[in-house]
Amino acid sequence: MEENKNIDKKSLKFLKGKNTDWDELAKDCVSFANAQGGFIYIGIEDAATLPPEKQKIVDRNQPDIIQKNIAQRTINVSVAVTIETAENKAEFLKIQIFRNAQTIASTTDGKYYVRVHDECKPIPPDEMARLAADRNAFVWEEQITKKVPASQFDESKRINFIREVRNSQRVSSFIKEMSDDEILDFYFIQKNGYLTNLGILWIGKRNDRASLLYPPAIQVIRFDDKDEKVWKLLLDDYFANPKELLEKVLNDVPDWQESVEVSEGMFRKNIPFFPIEVVRELVVNALVHRTYTTRGDVFINIYPDRMEIHSPGRLPFGVTPKNILSQSIRRNEHLSKVFYDLGLMEKEGSGYDLVYAKLLGSGKPLPTVIETNERVTVIVKKQFVSKEVVRLMDKASNEFTLKQKELISLGLLAQQQSYTALEISSILNQNEEVGLRNWLGRLIDLELVIKTGKGKGTQYAVNPEFIRKINFKGKTNLKNIEDYRLEELIFKDLTAYPNSAFSEIHQRIGLEINKHKVRRMLKQMVDNRQLKSDGIKKWLRYSIEQNM
Structure with a gap:
């Protein structure tokens, strides 16, 4: 059980009687209500999956206290609080927050929040209209405003839908054994004797589908090199379901x-x-x-x-x-x-x-x-980067059973030769090292990717041995320059331009080389008495040590 967009965990120490941060809990409940709903487990530590052994909820009135304090500090938030017993027989508190389908939840002091991934984020004023529009979209499927009787369906579409559900490997046997009407109820195709908007969309007749506010339509248009339309396929007659x-x-x-x-x-x-x-x-x-x-x-x-x-x-x-x-x-x-x-x-x-x-x-x-x-x-x-990249990815895919995330990470590195940890984390939107390791997966263990440097200077690149094996000829750059070649570049640069600042050196030898790698090499050369440095911070200058 990990924290995600539907689950949050707090230690039992969070409850401190009169000193409990009820405003913080109210904010979390508002964020869940404005998203997909969710659960807050009080009594389970962030890194744990179960509460501590022998943990007991001493105050049996705690659910009522929590419910009362949330109600006093929130608007349009509905929760259910219960005492639960985990597999290890320890107790914890479960707060279930129900999703707001039509209204927007807030704290009583007029602040709005929404759950995004595993964080509670404030909603800026200019985004309120967008959130309100999403509220309407969430309930659109279940609405029966058209009052189309459940018996008024397209027979072939209804037969096909029922058959496809019963033949699907993704549907449980419990659902497959339901009657036809029970299946339609389960998927919100019909409700209270009427077809829902989703039902009209999927099994309704053409005229009813066309009467929906904005039924789906697709236009496929091909253009020539002068942006003139040369071919089109119009799917806007409302005969087809999604x-x-x-x-x-x-x-x-x-x-x-x-x-x-x-x-x-x-x-x-x-x-x-x-x-x-x-x-x-x-x-x-x-x-x-x-x-x-x-x-x-x-x-x-x-x-x-x-x-x-x-x-x-x-x-x-x-x-x-x-x-x-x-x-x-x-x-x-x-x-x-x-x-x-x-x-x-x-x-x-x-x-x-x-x-x-x-x-x-x-x-x-x-x-x-x-x-x-x-x-x-x-x-x-339409184009591809290079045939060498295609060969590399094809070879890696055939030789190793790569997972989707590993394939993405290797593809990114193959096209650019290498990335720093910061660069690839930015592309994959991973803020933590653990998240990045999850995307790289087994690439390092399989020796498809090598890792060099530490901290901000960490760099990932496709393993040169694998590249040589398939005769890969990627584009030439200095991002993967070996340390001894970088040392030689710096030495030659300072021979021509003594008393230079870091930024000047980096500019001349190549900005594509990671700056942390250049700083590391400069420090190493100073420590080895190959270079001397004078000044501090932005006034720091490097020159060749004369007594070499």
């Missing part, structure tokens, strides 16, 4: 079949310009995570050098273009479950992992995600 829309995009667009052969000697590999798995995930994201309370079609624009997928609305609150690889929030929870259970999408939080892995594994650049006030655009480049 699954059928996805299938039409994947099957009826010829561009997904185009590829280029990369060959060198015995090596042969066809690389699709737009891998079908990438197209599938991005279209699914556009359908599942879009705001159905916002007007706009999904556009798939295909240019000679790229593909752009435009989805109406903004990213879910808490997700940004920078953290999209590590952060996942379901806006349309029930629609997401239908897509997942029917095998149409990856599990929550792994869709962009797949996109990154497929692109990097094919030697292609990372996708670009752009968010504006009206839409989200994902850009996938």
Whole structure:
């Protein structure tokens, strides 16, 4: 049990009677209520999975005390507090915070918070409108405002849905054994004798689907090098449900079949310009995570050098273009479950992992995600970086069974030759060393990647031995320069430019060399009496030691 977007843990020492920080607990409850709901376990330490052995909740009135203090300090927050017994027979307090589907929770002093990953973050004033829009989107699926009777369905779509649920490997036998109506109730397709918005979307008749406020529509348009439209596929007649829309995009667009052969000697590999798995995930994201309370079609624009997928609305609150690889929030929870259970999408939080892995594994650049006030655009480049990168990734994938995160990390290093720990952490949105190790996985143990330096100067690079084995010819740069060559560069530089500051030396020998590596080498050369230094901080200057 680790802390995440749905779970928070606190020591029993948090409860200090009159000195308890109730405001802090209220803030945490507000943040959960404004996100997906969650649990706060009081009596379990942050790094532990169970409470301390023999721990007892002495004051049996504690649940009522906690509930009362939360209610006094919050607005629109609903909680349930109970005393629980863990596997080791120790006791702890469980606070369940229910998600606010329609209202926005706050503290009584007018402050707003939301749970993002494992942190409680304040909501700035300019983001309140966005959070309010997300509130409406969360309840859209279950609404029955159209009052379409549950008996008014498209028979073929209903039959197909029931059959696909019962044939899916992702659906439990308990659900498969339900009656047809029970299955529709379970997936929120129908409610109280009516089709929900989700039900109309999936099994409703065309006229009812068209009457939804903003039913999904997709336009696929190909442009030439003069930005003139040369071909289009319009899926805006409301005959198709989301699954059928996805299938039409994947099957009826010829561009997904185009590829280029990369060959060198015995090596042969066809690389699709737009891998079908990438197209599938991005279209699914556009359908599942879009705001159905916002007007706009999904556009798939295909240019000679790229593909752009435009989805109406903004990213879910808490997700940004920078953290999209590590952060996942379901806006349309029930629609997401239908897509997942029917095998149409990856599990929550792994869709962009797949996109990154497929692109990097094919030697292609990372996708670009752009968010504006009206839409989200994902850009996938058509070209690949180099055939050498393709060969390297193909060799690594065939020789080792790499996990998705390992494939992404290796692909990033293969395209840039090396990264500092700070650089690769920034790309992967990992703030802690433990998180970065999780992404690198076994790459170092498998000797595919080498690690040099310490602290801020830590650098990761593809192992030169593996590169030599496959005759890899990457682009030349100084990022991976060996220490003895760096020492020689510094020595030659100071021979020509004595009494130089660090910034001057770094500028002349190459800014692509990690600055921490250069500082380390300068200190080492001073300690070895190869160089002398005068001054301190910004006035520090280096020269060659004359008595060498």
